[in-house]
Amino acid sequence: MAKYLISFPSAAMVVLDDEWEAVVRDSHAVIEEAKAAGVYVFGGGIDEDVLPVLVSADGTVTEGGYPWAPPLNGGFTVLELPSREDAVAWAARIAKACSCDQELRVFGFDPQS
Template sequence: MTKYLISFPASAMDISEEDMPAVGEAARAAIREAKDAGVYVFGGGINEDVAPRMVAADGAVTNETYPQTREFNGGFCVLELPSREAAVQWAAKIAKACRCSQELREFGYDPES
């Protein structure tokens, strides 16, 4: 089976403070459903309170990131699914729960993982 990344940037969630608890519960329910179905691998949200670091091959650490990933934040999950069609269906469930569109990406196959 193939692993899929389903994610969204924090800016995609235009949710009022009073709606946030319901959205959080709906999102957790979608993840519980994925766990119950046996397709959940892992997921979470990017901690925006901790700045990203760039780590070079020599171990040098700098307080920066790749320019194209400066806005990498929000939430994500990885699901292992039998088809892209199944991944689209799960992304739609998560989009409905989070009230925002989800980006769907497929991981490449690695025979050693």
Template structure:
């Protein structure tokens, strides 16, 4: 089995207030289906009200983030499925529920396996 990341940036969801509640309901239904199918590892979004920090090896905390990740936001789902085809099927369901394209990426092998 391979873990896949399904994600999108916040800006991709071009929704009115009226559409938002329906999208929340349909996207949560897809996540429940993932859980029921036994493929869900994690689902959630970045809390954009909490600013990011960088943490060094000595535990020093620096406000902010790497310049190239300033736009890192949105929703993220990790699934564990046997192949890319199944991952694409789940990503398509998320895209339909969220009304925006999803990015699909495979994780590398787990170092502990």
């Protein structure tokens, strides 16, 4: 079984004010289904009100993330699934519930982590 990251950047989620209640309800329902199926690992969203810091090996802290990288924001879910096909199916369910496309990535397995 592999762990899959299903995510979207904040800008991808364009929802009308009168649709928010349904999106919240539907997305929470999909997550509850993933929990009931035993495939949910964790999920959430980046708190965009808290700016990132870049921490160097010597402990130096610099405000902001990597200056050359796009900002990391939005929401994510990590699921543990038996196949990429299963991951695509869950990503499609989340995309439908959230009303926006989802990126799907697989975590590389590191037995030391």
